Amino acid sequence: MKKSIIKVNNLVKRFGNVTAVDGISFDMHEGDITGLLGPNGAGKTTTIQMILDVITPTSGEIRIFDLDMKHHREEILSKTNFSSPYVTLPNSLKVWENLNVFAGLYGVRNSGAKIKELVEQFDLVDSLSKLTSKLSTGQLTRLNLVKALLNDPRLLLLDEPTASLDPDIADRVQHMLLKIRKEKGITILYTSHNMKEVEALCDRVIFINHGKIVDDGTPADLVKKYGHEDLNDVFLHIARSDSK
Amino acid sequence: MKFYRVKALLMRNLYLYKRSLPRIMDILYWPVMELLIWGFLSVYLEKLNFGGVSVVTVLLGGILFWELLSRAQGAVSVAFLEDVWERNFLNIFVTPLKTIELLAAWFLIGLVRIVLVGIVAGGLAFLFYKFNIFTFGIYLIPFVLNLLLFGWIAGLFAIGIILRYGSSAQIIAWGILFLIQPFVAVFYPVSALPQSIQWICWILPPTYVFEGMRTVLATGVLPFRDFLLAAGTNAIYLVLVVWFFFRMFARVKEKGLLLKLD
Numbered sequence: 001m002k003k004s005i006i007k008v009n010n011l012v013k014r015f016g017n018v019t020a021v022d023g024i025s026f027d028m029h030e031g032d033i034t035g036l037l038g039p040n041g042a043g044k045t046t047t048i049q050m051i052l053d054v055i056t057p058t059s060g061e062i063r064i065f066d067l068d069m070k071h072h073r074e075e076i077l078s079k080t081n082f083s084s085p086y087v088t089l090p091n092s093l094k095v096w097e098n099l100n101v102f103a104g105l106y107g108v109r110n111s112g113a114k115i116k117e118l119v120e121q122f123d124l125v126d127s128l129s130k131l132t133s134k135l136s137t138g139q140l141t142r143l144n145l146v147k148a149l150l151n152d153p154r155l156l157l158l159d160e161p162t163a164s165l166d167p168d169i170a171d172r173v174q175h176m177l178l179k180i181r182k183e184k185g186i187t188i189l190y191t192s193h194n195m196k197e198v199e200a201l202c203d204r205v206i207f208i209n210h211g212k213i214v215d216d217g218t219p220a221d222l223v224k225k226y227g228h229e230d231l232n233d234v235f236l237h238i239a240r241s242d243s244k
Numbered sequence: 245m246k247f248y249r250v251k252a253l254l255m256r257n258l259y260l261y262k263r264s265l266p267r268i269m270d271i272l273y274w275p276v277m278e279l280l281i282w283g284f285l286s287v288y289l290e291k292l293n294f295g296g297v298s299v300v301t302v303l304l305g306g307i308l309f310w311e312l313l314s315r316a317q318g319a320v321s322v323a324f325l326e327d328v329w330e331r332n333f334l335n336i337f338v339t340p341l342k343t344i345e346l347l348a349a350w351f352l353i354g355l356v357r358i359v360l361v362g363i364v365a366g367g368l369a370f371l372f373y374k375f376n377i378f379t380f381g382i383y384l385i386p387f388v389l390n391l392l393l394f395g396w397i398a399g400l401f402a403i404g405i406i407l408r409y410g411s412s413a414q415i416i417a418w419g420i421l422f423l424i425q426p427f428v429a430v431f432y433p434v435s436a437l438p439q440s441i442q443w444i445c446w447i448l449p450p451t452y453v454f455e456g457m458r459t460v461l462a463t464g465v466l467p468f469r470d471f472l473l474a475a476g477t478n479a480i481y482l483v484l485v486v487w488f489f490f491r492m493f494a495r496v497k498e499k500g501l502l503l504k505l506d
Contacts, residue, residue, distance in 0.1 A: 015500060046500065052338045055500040077340040090256070090330040097259040104252025105339040147335070 002029035004066055005155055005187040006051065011060035013046050013211075020046045022211035023060070030154070033181060033188040035202035035219075037195075039239040043211040044191045048157050051189070052082055064155065078106060083148040084159035085141060091133035095124065095143060098132055099150065106151035118146045122176065138169040145173065149180065156188045162197060170194070174201055195232035205231070207238050214238055245348065249341050253349035257323055258356075270318065271357055275311040275365045282307045283373050301461045304375045306431045308365055309391060309457055312358050313450060314421050316395025317402070319357040320350045321417035324403045328411065328505045337502060343493065347400070347486075354396050362388070383466040387453045390474040394449045395421075397478065397485045404485070404492035411505060429454040449477040 006028040013021040021043040028034050036044045049055040051062055053069045053076075062069060064076045089098045096115065103111035119125050122142040127135060135143060141161060148156060158177075162170040174197055180186055192198050198205060199219045207215040207222075215222060215238065219231050226234045261267050286303035327333045336346075369375040402417045427441070428450040434442055445451045456470030496502055 013500075020500075045503075049500065049503065054334060054337055054497065054502050056494070056497040074340040074342065077338060080338070082335075082338045084334075086331075087334045088331050089335065090260070090326070090332050092264065092330065093256070093259050097255075101252050101256040101259070102335070102339070104255065105249050105336070105341055107246065107248055107340070 002031065004028075005030055005032070005064065006189065007061075007063040007066070008047075008051070009061040009063075011047070011050065011062065012058045013043075013050060013055065014058045019211050021050070021057075024208065024211070024213050026206055026213065026216065028187055028189065030187055031181065031185045032204065033177075033190060033202050035198040035205040036189055036191045036208060037198065037205050037235060038208040042208045044208060045159060046211075047208070048082075048159055048189065048191065051157060052080070053077070078151060079153055080155045080157070081106075081148040081151055081153040082157045082159070083144040083161050085137075085144065085161065085163050086159070088140070089132055089143060089147060091131065094129055094131055095119075095135070096128040098143070099146065102147050103150050108150055111150075114150060115146075118149055122146050137164055138166070141165055141169070141173060145176070152184065153186060156186050158188060158190045160191055160193065162192065162194060170197065177201060195230065195235055199231045207235075209238060245342065245345055249339075249345045250349045250352065253323075253336075253341075253346065254352050254356075257326065257353050260326065267322075270322070271315065271360050272364050275315065275361050276368060278307055278311060279304070279365050279368055280372070283369065283375075287373060300373055300375055302458060303431060304369050304373060305457050305461050306454065308362075308369060309387070309454060310425070310430045311361055311365055312388060313391045313395045315361045316354040316358045316392045317398040317421055318395075318417070319354040320396050320399025321402045321406075323350050323353045324399075324406070325414065325417060328406070333505055334502060343490070347489075350399070350403075351396050354392060354399065358388070358392050358395070383460045383464070384457065386466070386471050387456050387460070387474065390449060390453050390471070390478055393478045393482065394453075397481045400485045400489050404489045407496045407501070407505070408492045410501065424448055424450070427451070433458065447477065449474045449481060452477070 004027060008027065009025050011021055011024050012019070024043075024047065036047065038044050046055060050057050051064065053073060065079065067076055069076055093101070099115045099119075100111065103115060108114050119128060122145060124139065124142055124146060127139055127143070132140070132143065145161065148158070162173050165173065177188065178201065181188060190198070190202060202219060204216070204218055205222065206213055217225065222234050223229070223231055226237050228234050228237060261271070282303050283300075286300045289299040289303075327336055398420050399417075402420050405416045406413045427437070427444045428448050429445060433455060434445045434451060437445065452470040452474035456467045456474065459465065459467040459470065
């Protein structure tokens with residue numbers, strides 16, 4: 001039986017009168033790639049932020065690696081990482097400086113070799129001495145992913161990692177993620193609005209709307225269940241069902 | 245506390261300083277300008293002869309100490325703001341970094357800047373005005389440490405406010421010390437102020453530092469009472485500001501404001 005990586009139980013987050021996350025429960029096991037999907041404002045980012053201990057839940061429980069964040073924050077976050085195009089690395093630092101700083105923050109041993117290995121894998125060797133501000137969007141996404149893999153995480157949270165990438169680079173990133181999962185067995189929680197990408201990448205998807213889980217299953221099962229052509233239509237069906 | 249994480253944050257700032265002219269100017273340019281303006285003014289006033297009082301000593305001592313205080317406060321606030329401006333704060337907070345390590349890194353950044361300001365401004369004061377603040381160095385060090393501590397306290401208070409009320413409160417980071425400047429006896433003794441407001445001076449740790457500094461420069465003797473009162477009031481403010489910071493940080497996490505800081 002695969003190890004439990006995330007266990008979320010009846011998680012609630014209220015901001016004043018607004019309920020952003022409304023009693024969701026789910027779990028993830030080692031090596032799973034799970035898509036957390038839903039329209040803007042559905043509660044995906046709030047859920048990810050609560051898993052990362054950046055937002056305090058109103059109620060409910062989150063256990064990661066079967067540990068609770070309150071007492072094991074350092075242990076959990078040293079084996080977890082995160083990437084989002086909306087959270088940037090400092091533009092005013094060079095690429096190698098940024099990676100060196102984050103290697104230090106994660107306590108990466110033999111950080112020089114680790115950085116070298118990852119920048120080779122993500123084709124960023126020539127960018128190491130450049131200022132981060134000089135990188136293209138595709139290079140920035142790859143740099144964010146290098147940062148996210150520096151500590152050999154067991155759990156990776158990716159918030160729309162391919163947003164604003166052209167299809168070629170988005171496809172390459174997808175393949176890199178599948179390769180990393182295969183080689184290292186990383187568990188990935190993934191949000192994206194690109195349903196084709198989700199179908200290609202995720203073993204399972206959780207649809208969330210108005211803070212509640214509205215469906216959960218493999219992409220193929222959900223397409224079949226809703227009687228649509230693909231996951232994009234399922235997304236539209238779910239997103240528009242409450243407005244009918 | 246893991247020193248390698250503190251070191252990583254320190255490096256994050258030092259990488260930036262080594263090639264950023266505005267940041268180097270922030271450390272060196274303003275202290276030098278202040279020193280030149282006030283220094284030449286005090287040389288001029290000295291010539292007017294105010295009954296044997298050394299105007300150079302009083303004004304230059306004041307300006308040097310004030311610069312140490314304001315640069316220490318600025319260093320802490322700017323170290324935090326750098327990550328706000330770069331939208332990097334979330335990346336930092338999802339690492340295993342403990343809040344206490346973050347505070348230690350900010351404190352060390354303040355220390356680095358205060359040493360740089362001390363060397364440059366102190367050197368220039370000697371070069372231009374033959375004013376050697378290091379003559380009484382051993383006695384002034386306890387006061388300098390108290391200034392560094394209060395600068396850090398003020399910086400942390402400003403960070404707590406910015407965290408809670410957002411980037412629009414950034415003005416606090418630049419103006420907070422000027423709110424207290426008239427009351428902490430930088431250029432004149434507390435006795436020069438009206439009796440009715442002197443109590444404000446005595447609840448502020450830098451007052452004891454500036455009063456003590458003048459005593460050291462005038463007599464060469466360490467006023468132990470001033471030192472103890474500076475350290476004692478600083479200790480109270482330190483406890484309060486750390487409590488305030490953790491409280492603000494908890495509120496920010498409750499309200500989900502970390503993502504909105506930019």
